[in-house]
Amino acid sequence: MTRTHATSGTFNVASWEENVIIDIDGDGTEINGVTYPTRGFSRADTAYTYAGDIEGNGTVAYLISYNKGFAPVAGFELFEGSIDGHDGSLVFQHVGDHDAEAVRATLHIVEGMGTGGLAGMKGEATIELAGHSDNGYDIALSYDL
Known part of the structure; x- marks a missing residue:
């Protein structure tokens, strides 16, 4: 579907707290104090900050699956701020999904x-x-208002 407006910005991860819900095999890997199951899923409570034409803060609750190769991700985010000068x-x-290379998602x-x-x-x-970024990650939004 083609949208009337297109805008963009960047976002940074302000916080990320992840906890395993299910570890199917019981052989997860611990990295920097966080356990990642080989197969299973976890919940991540995350905060984002946005800059550019999309400016504000987001609070996200993710459910993240872990599996070799492709693994789906789902979540809901409350965004509070401004998009192209519209406040609310x-x-x-x-x-979305993730693998060893990156996390990719569509935000509806x-x-x-x-x-x-x-x-x-x-x-x-x-x-x-994809990887760590001190400069933030790109977000591209197409919308109707």
């Missing part, structure tokens, strides 16, 4: 959850987190 809040539904705006100038916004964004 909205909810993104994250649907959940209709009926917005407030203020973002109340009627419809659309979707794409993100990819």
